[in-house]
Each structure stands twice: as C-alpha cells, then as structure tokens.
Amino acid sequence: MTSQQYDGLLLDHDGVIVTLCSQHVLRDAALGAFADAGVSDPNPDDVDTITIRVSEDELCAVAKRYDVTPDRLWQCREDRIETTLRTETIAGRKAPYDDVACLERVEVPRGIVSNNQTRIVDFVLREYGLRGQFGTIRAREPTRASLREKKPNPTYLEAAATDIGSSNPLYVGDSESDVVAGQRAGFDTVFLRREHNATSHLETEPMADLESLEAVLELLNDS
Known part of the structure; x- marks a missing residue:
C-alpha cells in the first residue's frame, strides 16, 4: 500500500457501482x-x-x-x-449494489472510470440519484476511436484523477483490465469481487482483493 494517504477514490461503473446486464x-x-x-x-x-x-x-x-x-x-x-x-x-434490472450507499461516507473526492459509454454511465447514475456523488465521469464516446483508449490503457484513470485533483487515488475495479490499468497509472488498485467474478483468477495481482465497498471504505479510512 502507498504510505501517503489516499486523496481520491476512483471506481469502475459496471460490476462495481451497478449490476451487469445479462x-x-x-x-x-x-x-x-x-x-x-x-x-x-x-x-x-x-x-x-x-x-x-x-x-x-x-x-x-x-x-x-x-x-x-x-x-x-x-x-x-x-x-x-x-x-x-x-x-x-x-426496468430496474440494472441497478446499484446495496453497498453503494456507503459511498456517501467517503470524505475524499470521487470519480467514475468506465469502458462503457459516457452517455450510458451518466444516465444510469442520474436515474438512481447517484450522479452528484461523483466529481467526474471518464468513459468512452460512441466512436471507433474510443476503443484505443479503453482500459487497460490508463488514459481515463489519469484524466479522472486530474479532474478530481487527486495525486494519490485508490482505484476499485472488477476485472483484470482494471488492475492492469491501475498499475499502469501508478495507482493502488482494489479488485472487488461480486457474484459475476467471485471465482475469477487474476494474472495480475491487485493491491487488495475485497468483497464489498464497505471494505473499501475501511481501507480508505485506514490509509
């Protein structure tokens, strides 16, 4: 873990904040x-x-x-x-996880970093009254060129950290590409296990492997 206190929290969207679509x-x-x-x-x-x-x-x-x-x-x-x-x-089939409520207690600036389309992420967060919790959304425009910037490319992560004024954010993702992107950006990265990735094996080791956003909050508070 980085010895310096985390001054920001960046999170993936699908599979971390809201459930995946079938x-x-x-x-x-x-x-x-x-x-x-x-x-x-x-x-x-x-x-x-x-x-x-x-x-x-x-x-x-x-x-x-x-x-x-x-x-x-x-x-x-x-x-x-x-x-x-x-x-x-x-229809409520793509909805926030229950533990997302704990993010209201996070005291550092927060941002979303996603490989999904920006217009989708923004819509989902607004639909559930969550948009105001995040200082920035860094995700894709609906163009072919955006495919070159997807994670594991660290571009969105680095931009989101700049947006929220963070030099040492903690990043939370649910895939191998998230872990790789976080490491490439030089950020401590948490692999968050949900139902869809509960048994996933990672080739790249994250800084922490946790099972809830509550546990992420504890990690932030202990930094």
Missing part, C-alpha cells in the same frame, strides 16, 4: 446492430465478437467480412447498446 440481452443488441447496418444473417461468432470487450482490430475484421465500414457497424452497435441499457436501467 449477456443474452447484450447479444440481442449486437444482433440488432448488424440488422441496422444492413446485415441480415451474421455469423453467430461475429455477433459475439462485437457484444462486449471489442478491440478495434476485431471490429475492423468483422466489418470487412460483411462489406460494412467499421464506423457504421460500430455506431449501430453503440446506439443499440445504449437503448438496451437505458431500458434495463428503467
């Missing part, structure tokens, strides 16, 4: 994106490829197979995903 719902959105781009019968593997954790190279390869521009396919995908996640949020 895989089949996201896949349906990706399938709809192909239809919007004029592709009527895409290969199921290609649908899976653009559903989540998409790289720019993967997107370009898929688009080429169907003679669609990558920008067109990606815009269709982003718009479908946004509509889907708005619907899931309004």
Whole structure:
C-alpha cells in the first residue's frame, strides 16, 4: 500500500457501482446492430465478437467480412447498446449494489472510470440519484476511436484523477483490465469481487482483493 494517504477514490461503473446486464440481452443488441447496418444473417461468432470487450482490430475484421465500414457497424452497435441499457436501467434490472450507499461516507473526492459509454454511465447514475456523488465521469464516446483508449490503457484513470485533483487515488475495479490499468497509472488498485467474478483468477495481482465497498471504505479510512 502507498504510505501517503489516499486523496481520491476512483471506481469502475459496471460490476462495481451497478449490476451487469445479462449477456443474452447484450447479444440481442449486437444482433440488432448488424440488422441496422444492413446485415441480415451474421455469423453467430461475429455477433459475439462485437457484444462486449471489442478491440478495434476485431471490429475492423468483422466489418470487412460483411462489406460494412467499421464506423457504421460500430455506431449501430453503440446506439443499440445504449437503448438496451437505458431500458434495463428503467426496468430496474440494472441497478446499484446495496453497498453503494456507503459511498456517501467517503470524505475524499470521487470519480467514475468506465469502458462503457459516457452517455450510458451518466444516465444510469442520474436515474438512481447517484450522479452528484461523483466529481467526474471518464468513459468512452460512441466512436471507433474510443476503443484505443479503453482500459487497460490508463488514459481515463489519469484524466479522472486530474479532474478530481487527486495525486494519490485508490482505484476499485472488477476485472483484470482494471488492475492492469491501475498499475499502469501508478495507482493502488482494489479488485472487488461480486457474484459475476467471485471465482475469477487474476494474472495480475491487485493491491487488495475485497468483497464489498464497505471494505473499501475501511481501507480508505485506514490509509
């Protein structure tokens, strides 16, 4: 652990603040994106490829197979995903975890760092009355270029720390890419275990491996 006291808290959004959307719902959105781009019968593997954790190279390869521009396919995908996640949020199927309430007791500035779209993260937080708790949101614009800045690239993390005026933030994520991004940014990083990643094995060791935001709060208070 860094000896200096933490002067900020950065958190991933999906899987840390709010629950994940079901895989089949996201896949349906990706399938709809192909239809919007004029592709009527895409290969199921290609649908899976653009559903989540998409790289720019993967997107370009898929688009080429169907003679669609990558920008067109990606815009269709982003718009479908946004509509889907708005619907899931309004229906209450994408909702804050119970322990998010403890963040009201955090005394240092807070920010969100996500690989999701900024417009989605902002909508979800506002829908549940949480937007005011965070001084910044650093996430993706719905463009192909944004794929180059996703975590594990530390760009969003570094920008969020600057936004909240923090030189030594604690970062909380739920994936290997979060841990890698945190280390690349030089920030102590907590791997937060939820139901979806309870048994995950990490190749990269986080500073701490915790099971609740309450435990994160204790770590902050002890720093």
